[in-house]
């Protein structure tokens with residue numbers, strides 16, 4: 001049997017359209033567009049591509065996006081000064097500092113300097129704490145996008161066994177918190193997990209976010225499980241070309257799973273759509289304009 005393919009690209013496109021409508025209504029109500037400031041330090045090629053995509057997507061969603069491109073030699077104090085300016089700018093609702101940062105800059109110090117109410121990435125310790133405590137705050141875009149796809153597939157997640165493979169602050173840990181809040185029984189597995197195949201085999205829901213190409217094999221998947229693959233790994237092919245693959249061996253898993261996200265076209269497109277969503281939520285909160293509950 002072949003799994004349902006979860007079309008993250010289509011889901012993200014529909015979310016972006018909805019965000020665009022709310023953004024237009026916000027601009028009319030507030031007398032200004034919602035603003036997203038993206039900061040890029042250096043010229044990491046992957047980061048440059050992501051930032052250009054975020055810029056384009058903001059414009060399409062009626063959000064005023066500004067990109068601040070700084071040289072790779074930028075000091076921590078210079079970056080802190082820019083963050084302070086953006087914190088104080090009432091036209092900026094969301095601030096995103098693209099990671100990774102160059103080695104002379106302490107990433108945690110920069111994240112901690114962002115106003116938690118403009119932290120649309122959800123990386124600030126205050127937002128991580130809010131998520132862990134079940135309080136309103138900003139949730140990191142990729143795991144929130146995964147949760148939206150899961151709820152779209154399953155409706156209620158209550159009582160399901162969820163295994164998150166990967167324990168990063170950006171995906172693994174917040175994903176586990178979100179699943180716990182949906183009343184899943186949650187396991188976080190990682191590189192030191194003693195028997196990873198047996199752990200994954202317990203799962204009704206597998207979220208793979210380890211960054212190891214095709215680590216998770218088809219025979220690790222419980223028949224009918226939902227598989228969400230966050231990995232985006234470029235691998236070399238024998239013919240000299242390259243190919244994007246996830247953390248799950250798709251061709252094997254698709255024969256066993258109930259539903260699975262492809263790479264590309266699964267989780268990837270959700271990240272930017274949720275960033276725009278978080279920006280619109282931030283704009284409403286910061287400007288004191290009401291947003292219909294559960295609207296986005």
Ligand code: GUN
Nearest residue numbers: 096097098099100121141
């Ligand atoms: N680098 C890779 N993914 C992300 C992300 O979601 N946010 C930020 N700020 N940097 C990233």
